[in-house]
Amino acid sequence: MSAPLQILLDRWRPALDLPIPGRFVVPPAARAAVLAGTLQNSDRPILAIVSGEREAEELAEDVELFTDSVYHLPAWETLPFEHVSPNVVTMGRRVVARHALTEGAPCIVVASVRSVTQRVSPTTIRPLLLAAGSDFPFDDLVATVTVMGYRRVDRCETRGDFSVRGGIIDIYPPNAAAPLRLDFYGDTLEGIRTFSASTQRSEDDLDSVSVFPARELLLDAAIRDRAEELRGDAPWAAETWDRIAAGVTFQGMESWLPWLANPRTVLDESDASVVLFDPVRCAERATDLIREETDLAQALSGTWGDDGSDSGRHPPLYLPLESDEVTTRLLEAPPHASGPGDDGYSIGTLDGVAGDPESIAAAINRWKDRDVSIVVAMDGEGAARRVSGLLSEAGADLPVVDTLTAIAPAVTPIGIHAGFVLPSAGFGVVGEQEVAGRRRAHRKLGKGTRKAQPDAYRDLNEGDYVVHHHHGIGRFAGLVHREIGGVERDYLLVEYAGEDKLYVPTDQLAAITRYTGGEAPRLSRMGGSDWTQTRARVRKEVTVVADQVVALHRKRAAASGHAFDPDTPWQHEFEAAFPFEETPDQ
CATH class of the missing domain: 3.40.50.11180 (Rossmann fold)
Known part of the structure; x- marks a missing residue:
């Protein structure tokens, strides 16, 4: 396309x-x-x-x-x-x-x-090329994607992860729209399919794929050798x-x-x-x-x-x-000439009053008479059709097209950030700013898969309660500098019951999260069973709630609903006129 x-x-x-x-x-x-x-x-x-x-x-x-x-x-x-x-x-x-x-x-x-x-x-930044029906040693492929920076997990749901189940390798390249399922029979790649990260169900068949590295810095032999040299050159980070x-x-x-x-x-x-x-x-x-x-x-x-x-x-x-x-x-x-000797492009403006259909239509027709085709790039199908209708009533007949198939004035539902008219090339593209007088929303929200990062230690105050995924609830006692194992570095000091203390390196912040309960909690004891029992109790309570939710959805599925009338064209136009990018929950 x-x-x-x-x-x-x-x-x-x-x-x-x-x-x-x-x-x-x-x-x-x-x-x-x-x-x-x-x-x-x-x-x-x-x-x-x-x-x-x-x-x-x-x-x-x-x-x-x-x-x-x-x-x-x-x-x-x-x-x-x-x-x-x-x-x-x-x-x-x-x-x-x-x-x-x-x-x-x-x-x-x-x-x-x-x-x-x-x-x-x-x-390396070269991709791994895989084609259905080709031979690739299964174990070698697992080793290769590991070297390419992919993280092996039990269930592949996040970009940069891969999983192995029998003769199937699931992998989610960072640049891919959907994760990939590689189906092997022995060392033969029999099929390549996309699948849903949420349901894990296979979707579309593919003939071939290019799998790029998941990271820019890969720990290959040269990087590991350089790290060996740095042990002597920079011992402070040994x-x-x-x-x-x-x-x-x-x-x-x-x-x-x-x-x-x-x-x-x-x-x-x-x-x-x-x-x-x-x-x-x-x-x-x-x-x-x-x-x-x-x-x-x-x-x-x-x-x-x-x-x-x-x-x-x-x-x-x-x-x-x-x-x-x-x-x-x-x-x-440069954006403009600094003197008479600077050559460059000359651009024009639409020369119409933003928000005035008659003025915009007249400007488009004037440029058309000079063999310059103006394309209006609006954000969304509704806005494009509304502008097309208004301009048609004002004397400029511009059809709405997703892809321009002929060089002629038209309206497209895909917006542009910076509109222009380039007479020397015989065309111009104008957008929301030039036609409607409003700024275009910066960008659409991507469907990211990155999990939220935990609060950094700089956002914690001494005395705040924190939760360690293994040791349980403790009290943050500040950032300390210690020599442990012959290496000096910064640690987060977390205090537990019984005067127990835990030193967490600052590069392992993922193990610590801020406590978000409403009341002051009881500190866990390191090595004790109270935190394990708490986690087990929560799992049981979550299971009970999950059963209740399933029962509720079954009841809703069996109930008779009310069918509302289809939306009118006015409703569609009103929704399309919303000038901002919608958030996922909208």
């Missing part, structure tokens, strides 16, 4: 392509169309860089209107030195985008400065190097990437053409990232132990944006 507005690029001429390398003015509203048009005549990937992460997300969404060959390279949402792993979906999307850049086939990858300047892992050298995957291990990888970024990984939008803002953002990381390192250096650097010196996560190797394939694209 082609992109909704891809046919508009039939009017794109090679003379309109971005002149890479060099300098060329590109107004922000025209970036998506210009990138997609230039891609048609490119023989390599195009890496488009903008200053902010939200700006990158919106640009990638707008480019998707014109071409399917677009990827968003997101930045990690974690801070340097924060012992928390990035979201598995974020890492999965980064792996896919980086692979597209290194493969060399023409495509567009949109990234923020933070994403581009981040040090990359040297481990416990961490021991775990990595042993091939143990743990929460937050990505924060140690600067010590484990050479200083390389995505700019060094491929020979893609690079388009740097608003180079001044991008340069300022790159400088800010490096300064913020340095300040954070200096603030934390006191916790790195006697063998650590007391001045905050460290291998940086964020590297300079400049690269001599990129100069020959770099285009600087």
Whole structure:
């Protein structure tokens, strides 16, 4: 299926392509169309860089209107030195985008400065290609997906997990819309199907799949060897190097990437053409990232132990944006001319009054008389049909189409963040802002599978009650620095009944959750049976409630309901006019 507005690029001429390398003015509203048009005549990937992460997300969404060959390279949402792993979906999307850049086939990858300047892992980003009917040793496949960063569980429900049941491997790649079921007979892959993560029922058959790594940092032989070297070079983190050298995957291990990888970024990984939008803002953002990381390192250096650097010196996560190797394939694209010598694109405006159907219709007809086709991109089917009807009454007949099949004025139910009119290309796309006078909602909520992270220790106060999944209810007594087993590090101190104390390493926060009961609880005794008995009692009570819920649903299923009249067109239009993205419970 082609992109909704891809046919508009039939009017794109090679003379309109971005002149890479060099300098060329590109107004922000025209970036998506210009990138997609230039891609048609490119023989390599195009890496488009903008200053902010939200700006990158919106640009990638707008480019998707014109071409399917677009990827968003997101930045990690974690801070340097924060012992928390990035979201598995974020890492999965980064792996896919980086692979597209290194493969060399023409495509567009949109990234923020933070994403581009981040040090990359040297481990593989190549996918595992599987086809139904092919042979693949079963045990070797289990070992391979483990090395690729997937976590083995009993029931595969979350991205980045896999399970094994007899001759079936269930796996949920981070970039997949649904988990995959691999059905083996011996070492022959007999079938590949998607399945529902909630019901575990098989769904659609597939001929082949590409399974990408679940993490960016994989504990391969080279990384483990590097960890062995760091035992002597950085003994203050010997416990961490021991775990990595042993091939143990743990929460937050990505924060140690600067010590484990050479200083390389995505700019060094491929020979893609690079388009740097608003180079001044991008340069300022790159400088800010490096300064913020340095300040954070200096603030934390006191916790790195006697063998650590007391001045905050460290291998940086964020590297300079400049690269001599990129100069020959770099285009600087400022948003406006800085002088009479700057060439660039000229864009127009719709030149209609937002919210006034007669004015908008007249503007569309004026552009049509100049051989410029205007497409109105609205958010949702209801809004598109409403605008189409109003414009038709005002003298501009624009049909509603999901995918444009001819270059002519039309309305599409897929919105655009930044509307534009590009007279030199003979088309324009305008959206909610230009037609209705309201801003478009930023993005739709994804159906994430990541479980909520527990509260960090910084959100706890001394005296707060906490629950350890194994030892039960205790009292948080603060953050302490101790030498245990010859290694100095920070611990959460939890006090239990009978003056028992538990020291929880700060990289094992998943074991601790805040107590949310209404009254002050009784402290558990470490090693006692009270916590085990409490958990058993709760399980029994949950079983009773579950039986009651099942009985209630049986009663409801047997009852006669009341059938309401179907919604009227006015009701549908009213619902479609809701200007915000609905939350899952709505």
